[in-house]
Amino acid sequence: MRRRAYWREALAMTFGSVDMAVPDEVQSGTIRATALGRVQAVTVESDPQTARRTRSLIACSDNEDFVVVKLLSRGGARVEQDSRDSAVHPGQLFVYDMARPIRLSLPEPFLTKSLVLPRSVLGLGESDVCRITASPLGSDTALGGLLVPFLSRLVDTAEACPEPVGELVTRNVVDLLTVLADEQQGTATTDSPSGARVLMTRIRAHIDANLADPDMSPATIARAHHISVRYLHKLFEGEKITVSRWIQRRRLEECRRALSRRSAASVTVAGVAHRWGFSSPSHFSRVFRDAYGLTPADWRNVNASARVARADRAEREETLPDRAA
Template sequence: MSAETSEAELGDAGGPQYTTAGLPASRRRAYWREALSNTFGSVDMKVPDEVEHGSIRTSLVGSLQAVTVEGDPHRAQRTRKLIAGSGNDEYVVVKVLSRGTVRVEQDARETCMSAGQLFVYDMARPVQLTVPERFHTKSLALPRRALGLSESDLHRLTATPLGDRSPLGRLVTPFLSHLVDTAGSYRPQTGESVARHAVDLIQTLAEEHLGFDLQDTPNAARMTLLRIQAHIGEHLADRELTPEVIARRHHMSVRSLHKLFELEGLTVSRWIQQRRLEQCRRALSGHQARGRTIAAIAHHWGFASAAHFSRSFKAAYGLSPAEWRNAALHAPQENTR
C-alpha cells in the first residue's frame, strides 16, 4: 500500500492523514480521488462529481498497516494492468465494514457486504469494490504469506463474509475494529506482539471458514484461551466467576484451564482481577462516577470487599481509588486510556 502524502498531513501515528474538511467544493473531488488512490495503491478510483466529505487515517501496528476511511460513494477497481505495474501486490486487505454497504467482486464471486461484516480481498488479483452510499471502514493490510494459505485456499477466501455466524468471528471482528482504532498508540515491542496475535486470529478465522480442523492447528490453544477470555469479559460483574465455574462452562478440567493461562504468564484469578481493576479504573475516570460511591463501583465489578479492592487498586496503579478519581476530575483525558 502506498505511502504517498500529496496534500496530506502526518498524524500522531506517523501515517498520512487525509480530509476534505476545509477544502473548497471545486477541489474536493480531485483531492478525494487522489487520497483514496494513494492509500490503497494502484487502483482506478471513480468518485461522484460532488464530494461532500471524506477522511482517511493511516497508522502502523507492528508490520501491519491500519486504515480508517469515512466518506461518500465510490468505485475502486484494480485491474491486471494496474497490478502488473505496481509493487504492492503481496498484500491482502482485511476489512471491517462499520457503516454502509459494499459490493465486492473477486475470484468469480460477487457479494454485497453489510455493516458489521468482515471480509478479505487480495491485492495480487483483480478486484472491484462498489460503495453506493456513505460508508465507514476499518482495514488491516498484511503480507499474503502471513496467512500461511495456499493459492487455492486464498481464492476460496476472498469476497465472502468471514465468521459472521460463528463465535470466533464474533470475537475477531470487534477485536480487529478496536485494533485499527488504537493502531499507532502502542510501543514498538507491544505493537509487534499485538500484530502477531491479530494475524493469528485472522489465520484461524480463515481456517475455520475453509473447514480446517482447528484442533490440529498450532493456534488451537491460543484460540481456546481467547474464547475463554471473551467469556470472562462478558461475566466480570459475576462475583461467582471462579476458575471452577469457568472450567465447567467450557467443558474442561481446572488443571487444563490453568495450563491455558500459562500462555499469559498469569493465573486465572489474577487475570480476572486485572480485568476487573481496569473496568473500575474506567468507571472512576468517567463523569458518571461522581454520583456513585467507590464501594458501589467495586461491588458492581465483582469485588466482594471494598478494602481488598482499594489495596489491589493502589498496588496496580500507584494511587488509591479516591486519589485516582480526584485526578481524573482535573485531567480526565489522561486517565481514561
C-alpha cells in the same frame, strides 16, 4: 474531474493504486484513517463507485503487499477476486488481497470500515489468503459473530486507542483470520495453535463482559466454553499468568480507570470495588496498593488534585498578557 482525481489519489494513499470509476453525479466522500502500529484502521463513506486493481497496476506498485479486511456497514457491494464473485450485504465483512487483481463495486451510497494489514503482520502465505478472499462472512456465523462487532468497534475507537494497545487488539483480528483460513482448509480445532488463539480471544471477551460478577471463576469460565478447567489453565500458561490473576488484573484496571474520573468524587471506594466484582473492600484496597503503590482513596485524591492543578494552570495561561502585543 479535479474532485474525482483527488478522491482517486486519497483512496490510493490508503488502500493502494486502483482504477476508479465514479459516476458524474457523485459529489461527496470521506476517508478517516488511523494508524494502529503497522495497521491502518479506515472508515470510508461515499457515493457509488467501482474500484479495480489490475495486474498492470500491481506490477507498477511498490510496497503495497497489503490484505484488507472490510466491513460493509451500509449499502451494497460486489467483490471479485480469485475466481469468486460475491454479493456483500450490510453487516457482512470480507477479505481481499492487494497483491492480486480485484474488482470492488459499490453501486449505492455506502459506509465501510476496514483494517489494512501488511502481509508480514498477518502471517499468512498467499495460498492461505487466497482461501478466504471474496467470501462474505456475517454475524450469523460463529467467527463472524466475533469478527464483525469486534472490527466495527476497533475502527470506531481507533483514534482513542494508545499505540501499544492498538497493536495488541489488532492481533486478535489477525488470530481470527488465521482460524478462518484454517477452517476453509478444514484444519481448525481447539488443539491447533490458531484454534487455541481464537478460543483465548473468546475467553478474554467473556471475562471482560463478566467482571462485575463476583462469582466468576475458572470453573464458570471453563463451563461457559465447554472445556475443562485443566485445559483453561493450560491456555493461560502461554499468557504467563494464571486465570485468577488475569481476572484480578482486569478488575483492578477498571477500578483504577473509574477512580481516575471526575465523577469518582461522588462514589465510595467500596462502591467502585463492588461495581467491578470485588466482594471485600479490604481485600480490594490491599491488592490495589500492591499493584499501584497507592491505596484506592489516595489514587482518587491524587487524580483529583492533578485535575485541579491542570485547571488552575489553564486559567493562568488564559489571563497572561500577550508579550508579543
